[in-house]
Amino acid sequence: MGFVANTLRLNAEAQTAPLLSVDDLTVSFPTKGGGHNAVVTGLSYQIAQSETLGVVGESGCGKTMTSLSLMGLVPGRGRVTGRIGFEGRDLLQQSEKQWRDLRGREVAMIFQEPMTAMNPVMSVGQQIAEVLKVHEGLGQRDSLDRAIDLLKAVGIPSPAQRARDFPHQLSGGMRQRAMIAMALACRPKLLVADEPTTALDVTIQAQILDLIIELQEETGMAVQFITHNLAVVSELAHKILVMYAGRGVEYATSEQLFDQPLHPYTQGLIQTLPDPDRKVDRLHVIHGSLRVQPAQGCRFASRCPLASDECRAAEPILREVAPGHFVACVKVN
Ligand SMILES: Nc1ncnc2c1ncn2[C@@H]1O[C@H](COP(=O)(O)OP(=O)(O)OP(=O)(O)O)[C@@H](O)[C@H]1O
Numbered sequence: 001m002g003f004v005a006n007t008l009r010l011n012a013e014a015q016t017a018p019l020l021s022v023d024d025l026t027v028s029f030p031t032k033g034g035g036h037n038a039v040v041t042g043l044s045y046q047i048a049q050s051e052t053l054g055v056v057g058e059s060g061c062g063k064t065m066t067s068l069s070l071m072g073l074v075p076g077r078g079r080v081t082g083r084i085g086f087e088g089r090d091l092l093q094q095s096e097k098q099w100r101d102l103r104g105r106e107v108a109m110i111f112q113e114p115m116t117a118m119n120p121v122m123s124v125g126q127q128i129a130e131v132l133k134v135h136e137g138l139g140q141r142d143s144l145d146r147a148i149d150l151l152k153a154v155g156i157p158s159p160a161q162r163a164r165d166f167p168h169q170l171s172g173g174m175r176q177r178a179m180i181a182m183a184l185a186c187r188p189k190l191l192v193a194d195e196p197t198t199a200l201d202v203t204i205q206a207q208i209l210d211l212i213i214e215l216q217e218e219t220g221m222a223v224q225f226i227t228h229n230l231a232v233v234s235e236l237a238h239k240i241l242v243m244y245a246g247r248g249v250e251y252a253t254s255e256q257l258f259d260q261p262l263h264p265y266t267q268g269l270i271q272t273l274p275d276p277d278r279k280v281d282r283l284h285v286i287h288g289s290l291r292v293q294p295a296q297g298c299r300f301a302s303r304c305p306l307a308s309d310e311c312r313a314a315e316p317i318l319r320e321v322a323p324g325h326f327v328a329c330v331k332v333n
Pocket residue numbers: 029039057058059060061062063064065066075076112228
C-alpha cells in the first residue's frame with residue numbers, strides 16, 4: 001500500500017480514540033547492587049484500529065521487552081510501570097485470569113522464538129484447532145479444517161500432513177509459519193509481531209506480510225510490527241517508532257519519517273538502506289555500540305556526528321516538532 005493511501009487511512013483513523021495507548025512505559029530489572037536497570041524508559045505511543053506501527057531499532061534497544069509488556073509476559077523480576085490503555089482498560093492492572101482471557105483472543109503475539117509459543121507435545125494442527133475451539137466455539141472437525149486452511153495460507157506445503165506433525169518435527173522456518181497461523185487464528189484486535197519474518201526466505205516473507213495486510217483490511221486488526229529492518233516497515237507501517245537504548249527517539253508517519261528523518265540515528269538507519277539508484281552499493285554504517293552510553297545527556301551522543309556539549313547536559317525527550325512528528329534531539333527546532 002502506498003504512502004498516500006496509508007496517510008489517508010491514518011487521518012481517517014485519527015478521528016477515533018486509539019485502540020492501544022501506551023503512556024510513559026518503563027521496564028526495569030533489579031541489579032545485583034539492589035538498584036534497577038531500565039531497559040525501556042518513558043515510552044509513549046498509540047495504535048489505532050486498522051493501523052500498523054513499525055518499531056525499529058538495533059539489537060538490545062528494548063523492542064521485545066516493549067512487546068512482552070503488551071502481553072503481560074515480561075520475564076522474571078522485570079517491573080513494568082506506566083499505563084497501557086487497551087479499549088479503555090489499563091492492561092497493567094489486569095489479573096492473571098483477565099490476561100488469560102485476553103491473550104490470543106484480543107491481543108496475540110508472534111514471538112521471535114517460535115518454540116516459546118508452542119506446546120511441544122501437541123500436533124501443530126491440533127494446537128491451532130484448540131485456539132479456534134476455545135475462542136470461536138468451533139467443533140473438532142471445523143476447527144481442524146480451519147487450522148489446515150491457515151497453515152496453507154502461511155505457505156506451508158502439504159498442510160493436512162504437516163498439521164499432524166509436532167513442533168520439533170518442523171524446520172525452523174515452518175515452525176515460524178505455524179506460529180504465525182496460530183496468532184492469526186482468532187483474528188485478534190491487536191497483533192504484536194516481533195521480527196516475524198527475519199528467519200524466512202524472501203518469497204515467504206512477502207507472502208506473510210501480504211497475509212497480515214489482508215487480515216488487517218478484513219478485520220480492522222491493529223498491528224505492532226517489530227523489526228531491525230527499515231525496508232520491511234516501509235512496506236507495511238502507517239507510523240514508525242524509532243527506539244534507541246530503551247527510549248523513543250523519533251515517532252512519525254512513515255511518509256514523514258522517510259521524507260524528512262530528523263533524528264541523526266534515524267538518518268543513519270535510512271542511509272543503511274540499499275539504494276537501487278546508487279552505482280556503488282556500499283552501505284553506510286552507524287559506528288559504535290549501544291553499550292557505550294553516557295551517564296547523562298543524549299544516549300546517542302557517543303555515536304552522533306553532531307554531538308556537542310549541549311547534548312550532554314540533559315537527556316532530550318520526544319517533542320512534537322511538526323504535526324504528528326516527534327523527535328528527541330536538542331538540535332532539531
Ligand atoms: N530477563 C532479563 N533480565 C534482565 N535484562 C534483560 C532480560 N531480558 C532482556 N534483558 C535486557 O533488556 C534489554 C532489551 O532487550 P530486548 O530483548 O527488548 O531487545 P531487542 O530490541 O528486542 O533486541 P533484539 O533485536 O536483539 O531482539 C537488553 O539489554 C537485554 O539484555
